[in-house]
Amino acid sequence: MHLFSRLTLILACLCVLALPAGANAGIKSIWGPATLPDGSSAFPLYKKLGVEDVQWVVPWTSVAPTKPANPRDPADPAYSWGPDLDFVMAEAARHRIQVTLILNTAPGWANGGRGSNFGPLNAADFGDFAFAASKKYPSVRRFSVWSEAGRPSNFAPMPEGKRSGPRAFAKVVDAGYVGLMQANRRNVVIAGASDTAGDVRPAQFVKWMKLPNGKSPRFHWWSHNAFSARFPEIKDKPFKSAPFARDLNDIDTFIKEVRRHHGKKKKLWISEYGIQTDQPSSVFNFFVSRRVQARWLSATYRLVRRAPYVAGLGWYRLLDDGDQRWGLYTGSMQAKPAATAFKRIKY
Numbered sequence: 001m002h003l004f005s006r007l008t009l010i011l012a013c014l015c016v017l018a019l020p021a022g023a024n025a026g027i028k029s030i031w032g033p034a035t036l037p038d039g040s041s042a043f044p045l046y047k048k049l050g051v052e053d054v055q056w057v058v059p060w061t062s063v064a065p066t067k068p069a070n071p072r073d074p075a076d077p078a079y080s081w082g083p084d085l086d087f088v089m090a091e092a093a094r095h096r097i098q099v100t101l102i103l104n105t106a107p108g109w110a111n112g113g114r115g116s117n118f119g120p121l122n123a124a125d126f127g128d129f130a131f132a133a134s135k136k137y138p139s140v141r142r143f144s145v146w147s148e149a150g151r152p153s154n155f156a157p158m159p160e161g162k163r164s165g166p167r168a169f170a171k172v173v174d175a176g177y178v179g180l181m182q183a184n185r186r187n188v189v190i191a192g193a194s195d196t197a198g199d200v201r202p203a204q205f206v207k208w209m210k211l212p213n214g215k216s217p218r219f220h221w222w223s224h225n226a227f228s229a230r231f232p233e234i235k236d237k238p239f240k241s242a243p244f245a246r247d248l249n250d251i252d253t254f255i256k257e258v259r260r261h262h263g264k265k266k267k268l269w270i271s272e273y274g275i276q277t278d279q280p281s282s283v284f285n286f287f288v289s290r291r292v293q294a295r296w297l298s299a300t301y302r303l304v305r306r307a308p309y310v311a312g313l314g315w316y317r318l319l320d321d322g323d324q325r326w327g328l329y330t331g332s333m334q335a336k337p338a339a340t341a342f343k344r345i346k347y
Contacts, residue, residue, distance in 0.1 A: 027312025074136035127179035134183035150198030274316035
């Protein structure tokens, strides 16, 4: 065996030994801004915190407000990718941080002139956009097709408790897969489907997200936003008062449902999870103290490290924003105890 090969093998073994028993090597992701309140790049702080991946939304509506003549060409004059995303990509590369792009919303020319939350009339149009996005940003390997599509504010029409919404979304997921895999066979395609509750409940969405031929759309990971008002504990059973809910403590139940309907090798991408401090907000009435937030964060990562079916978790988020105090830091950059806890996480 060559010296280089022996060294490679030794390093690989050391990496395995460095993980706790039963640990799962996942992706330590985060949601947050590209710049801090003082205008400086946020990426040095992300690096300091041990962030491996930053999630960023790419609205199709904004990028392609008019129909491109050559929709698979990212240089088509109709496309306006914007300086913000270029900055994110440059800073991520400089600090060796990965980026996961969430492709969502539909421009009026693609959805019959309706609101941007309405899906495209022809799913192939989205596939072309996804292809162009991958070619525009070739360093990106993970792309999510929408996020929380089970809510009509994100993907419409999505009538409550009906099959029609998930079935329409299935076509978009499959078209996104085709475009992204044609652009680069190494891409990972994420179905941005569900959250803890949703207008179409998570288990319903999983079951009903099928193509017209009854088959599952093609994708690699299932995206789930697993917000909860329970301390992270996988031994918990689903809520008796809300058995339809699938929070972080229910991911063992949820992955069985995903794999039953979409394949035994599917993984969960927990795109968003966090807990607010100090006060309730306009979007979530549950909160804890800052010290308790740090305890929850540490427990969250212990839970997902022991779940080999979880590909990664995105902490929501770096900074507080108005009355929404999810952050590791306040809006004025005061570190909470959770910032130290997050920095210590090895995932």
